[in-house]
Amino acid sequence: MNTKSYGNEVKSFRLRKGLTQSEFGKLFEPPASDSVVSRWERGVNQPSPLRIIRMLELGVISK
Numbered sequence: 001m002n003t004k005s006y007g008n009e010v011k012s013f014r015l016r017k018g019l020t021q022s023e024f025g026k027l028f029e030p031p032a033s034d035s036v037v038s039r040w041e042r043g044v045n046q047p048s049p050l051r052i053i054r055m056l057e058l059g060v061i062s063k
Contacts, residue, residue, distance in 0.1 A: 001061065004043040006052075011041040013060040028054055 001009075014024045014037075021041075025032035028051055032040075039045040047055065055061045 002043075003046045006046055006055075006061065007041045007043040009061045010037065010047075010055070013058075014041075027058060 010024070014021065017024075021034035021037040025034055025037045032047075032051065036045070040047055052061070056063065
């Protein structure tokens with residue numbers, strides 16, 4: 001999955017669940033700041049492998 005695809009999936013999931021970027025970031029350990037979530041959504045950065053695993057567990061992204 002490319003960086004833009006992660007961003008689209010993150011934003012779509014977050015909005016469906018009615019979460020702010022800050023609330024979404026708190027689903028991770030350590031928490032991701034709202035600016036980090038924003039960079040994921042814009043396709044500027046890609047989540048780390050551990051955060052990608054967590055996204056799979058939450059159903060944010062699929063294999």
